Amino acid sequence: MPAQSICSALCDGKILVSDGAWGTYLQKKGLKPGECPELWCLERPGDVEEIAASYIAAGADMIESNSFGGSSFKLEHYGLADKATQINEAAARISRKAAGSSNWVIASVGPTGKILMMGDVSEEELYASFKEQMLALEKGGADAVCIETMSAIDEAVIAIKAARDNCNCEVICTFTFEKTVSGDYRTMMGVSPSEAALAAIEAGAHIVGTNCGNGIRGMIDIVKEIRNAAPRAPILVHANAGLPKNVGGIDIFPESPEEMASMVPELAKAGASVIGGCCGTSPEHIKAIKNALLSHSA
Numbered sequence: 001m002p003a004q005s006i007c008s009a010l011c012d013g014k015i016l017v018s019d020g021a022w023g024t025y026l027q028k029k030g031l032k033p034g035e036c037p038e039l040w041c042l043e044r045p046g047d048v049e050e051i052a053a054s055y056i057a058a059g060a061d062m063i064e065s066n067s068f069g070g071s072s073f074k075l076e077h078y079g080l081a082d083k084a085t086q087i088n089e090a091a092a093r094i095s096r097k098a099a100g101s102s103n104w105v106i107a108s109v110g111p112t113g114k115i116l117m118m119g120d121v122s123e124e125e126l127y128a129s130f131k132e133q134m135l136a137l138e139k140g141g142a143d144a145v146c147i148e149t150m151s152a153i154d155e156a157v158i159a160i161k162a163a164r165d166n167c168n169c170e171v172i173c174t175f176t177f178e179k180t181v182s183g184d185y186r187t188m189m190g191v192s193p194s195e196a197a198l199a200a201i202e203a204g205a206h207i208v209g210t211n212c213g214n215g216i217r218g219m220i221d222i223v224k225e226i227r228n229a230a231p232r233a234p235i236l237v238h239a240n241a242g243l244p245k246n247v248g249g250i251d252i253f254p255e256s257p258e259e260m261a262s263m264v265p266e267l268a269k270a271g272a273s274v275i276g277g278c279c280g281t282s283p284e285h286i287k288a289i290k291n292a293l294l295s296h297s298a
């Protein structure tokens with residue numbers, strides 16, 4: 001694990017590169033519809049490690065882990081809730097191995113799918129589930145946890161607290177925003193980028209940001225809004241390779257590595273501190289982003 005924290009590496013204004021897609025990459029490797037992606041950490045660890053290693057080889061400074069749906073609530077759909085600790089620990093360990101000692105593991109923690117406002121679950125139950133996941137990810141070797149694609153502030157805040165209270169990992173929290181008809185960006189629950197970022201920072205997140213839901217162009221306006229609301233917060237961006245177009249039942253993500261890379265200078269100017277990819281991005285996209293940053297800072 002790197003000696004320096006991500007935040008201190010960002011301190012001197014350096015921009016770091018994160019990894020690309022996991023979900024769509026697992027599908028490329030043969031994950032079938034209805035199959036539990038996270039179970040691959042136990043059953044196909046070699047394939048999972050290949051994904052992580054390919055992003056490191058492409059130049060990523062940090063990689064996520066195959067634990068996005070690793071909460072006990074998500075695993076419950078597959079009858080695997082009792083394996084949450086084992087799966088998350090394995091997920092972090094696999095990424096740790098691929099990251100080596102000079103790159104960070106930012107272990108993925110996605111939403112539980114439960115909505116507090118709807119009374120699906122109590123705050124205590126949500127906290128307990130996130131706590132279990134955070135403990136296991138840290139034990140497996142995570143440097144940071146990346147609480148991501150959140151849409152509700154209350155769930156994100158509980159996840160952040162569960163991380164801050166129970167482990168020493170740096171805490172990243174991103175939300176997914178979509179463009180509304182009025183041209184503003186909101187999460188599914190109606191939260192704006194500035195509201196989301198400020199709530200996450202107040203709850204104790206070290207790094208805030210945005211992932212999924214947009215290609216890299218849409219991310220520029222979101223980052224500008226967050227930067228405006230939180231002038232000093234490090235901002236992480238995981239952009240999709242554009243918005244998917246359904247072609248014959250398959251989602252095709254249209255943006256090429258070159259197209260994404262061409263927007264990197266503007267995204268950096270808007271205030272992004274960490275740039276990586278989400279759905280549809282590949283190691284080629286990450287390599288192009290890395291090269292764009294290297295020539296941008298040269």
Ligand SMILES: [Zn+2]
Pocket residue numbers: 211212213240278279
């Ligand atoms: Zn995505």
